[in-house]
Amino acid sequence: MYPANFDYQKAASVDAALKAMADNPELKIIAGGHSLLPAMKLRLAQPPALLDIFNLEELKGIKEDGDFYVVGAMTTHADVMRSHLPLFPEVAGWVGDPMVRNRGTIGGSLAHADPSADYPxxxxxxxxxxxxxxxxxxxxxxxxxxxxxxxxxxxxxGELLTHIRIPKGITASVYEKYRHPASHYAIVGVAMARHADGQIRAAYTGAAEKAARLPKLEERLNAGQDAGTGLVEGADMLGDRFASAEFRAHLVDVLSDRAAKRLG
Amino acid sequence: MQLQVNGKTRQVQREDELLLWVLRDELGLTGTHYGCGIGICGSCTVLVDGQVTRSCLTPVASVAGKAVTTLEGLARTGRDGAVTLHPVQQAFVENPLQCGWCLPGHVMSAVALLNANPAPTPEQIDDSAGINLCRCGGYNNVRKAVARAAELKRGGL
Structure with a gap:
């Protein structure tokens, strides 16, 4: 597996990266490289030039700013796992395997917007x-x-995702995942968080073309009801050789129920 | 550029290459194997600052200044030239795999596992071994070898 030829350079700073992207619209940003490089080796992507931002210190680590935690985009999944952020450490522990977690970054994953990724x-x-x-x-x-x-x-x-701001005051959170046994991607994942005002927010990933909130589930849980079933009725679910659309919709119900019970 | 490999500073010519090919082709460290090349099989696993890392998906420039450890960096050679294998290597000698292609990756993963957790449970061993694909189905011996390595390490070998 060899990628097509490409140029490679390391960015000296976010500003330098933005300038380089403006000068060369074909420049592709590389972070941990654990989605992009396999895609390049499979020739699903053939960017002529890569700009590496993985080592930019200004994009690493977790700081606090008022009511928010501010996470640098190049913070690795392994570092997120070890952090005191709400919900994200549990979710990061479900991402890929140890090698992916040691190299992959929260910003890379979120900007990539893989429909089966956990963080969304x-x-x-x-x-x-x-x-x-x-x-x-x-x-x-x-x-x-x-x-x-x-x-x-x-x-x-021409833009870069630099930071992710996560609100403080979340009092409880859970992530339930049915993962593909080989790739470890989410066939379905359901995340849930109780916020400072007592309201529960919930969302799923893996089941449709993009991650999305679960309004019916939120409504029921916030009214003190059980999760119930038919949570994504009428929504367009993904179906493939791993799981049919019906099975994914069923998994959303099952995992939502488990998550609600764990959230308490 | 300069690369820290197995405790030595090495001069590297190709800065725009993946770590795997610099290790194998430029530095001659062929203990790190090329398997799938797309980050699935784990046979290219090395340690970067002690963390398991897929060298086939790691641009060499991104690990400049970090400590890279490969299979060749595990054994110790005494003043008399006698080689002492790392406990994990010794344990795999006692519990070998069939073809051995995945073995370097298994060894490196086990080294990282035991550094972080000197007494892993069988489930933790399986979890760790699962990141390295063995097509011969050698996982029973991997499980035995990692448990044995933990024992040897605790014994101070």
Missing amino acids: AAALATGAEFVIRGLGGERTVGADEMFLGMFESAVEA
Whole structure:
């Protein structure tokens, strides 16, 4: 497995990366490389040039800012696992395997917007915000506006996802996952968080072309009812050789019920 | 660029290459195997600052200044030239696999596991071994070898 030829350079800073992207629109950002490099070796992607931002210290680590934790986009899954963030450490522990968690980054995963990735459900359940920087300045996108479709996030050409802001005050959270036994991707994952105001937010991943909130489930749980069934009735579910659309819809119900019981 | 490999500083010519090919082709450290090349099989596993890492998916430039450990960096050679295998290597000598292609990855994963957890449960051993694919089905011996390595390590070998 060899990729097509490409140029490689390391970015010296976020600003330098943004300038380089403006100069060369074909430049592709590489973070941990555990989605991009396999895609390049399988020739599903053939970027002519890579810009490596994995080692940028300004994008690593977790800080606090008022009512938010601010997570650098190049913080690895292994570091997220060891952190005191709400929900995300449990979710990070479900990502891939130890090698993926040692190299893969939270920002890389979220910007990539793989419909079977774990973090999008966590971002939706916690109401995370995304700090996206371009040459023209910085903007903040809410979780509900971040995931647009299969492998499509709100990060536009020439922009970089720099930080993820996760609200403090979440009092309880859980993640339930039915994973593919070989790839460890989510066939379905359900994330749930009880917020400071007592309201529960829930979201699923893996089951449709993008991760999404579960409004029917939230409504029931916040009214003190059980999760029940038919949570994604009428929604367009993914069906493939691993799991039919019907089975995925069923898994959303089962995992939501388990998550609600664990959340208490 | 310079690379820290097995405790030595090595000069590396190709900065735009993956770690696996720098180790194998440039530094001649062929103990790190090329299996699938797409981050699935684990036979290219090395340690970067002690963490299991797939060298086939790691640009060499991104590990500059970090400590890379390969299979060749595990055994110790005494002043008299006698080689002492690492406990994990010794344990796999006692509990060998069939073809051995996946073995370097298994050894490196077990080294990282035992550094983090000197007394893993059978479930923790299976979890760790599962990141390295063995097509010969040698997992029974992997399980025995890792448990034996933990024993040898505790015995101070």
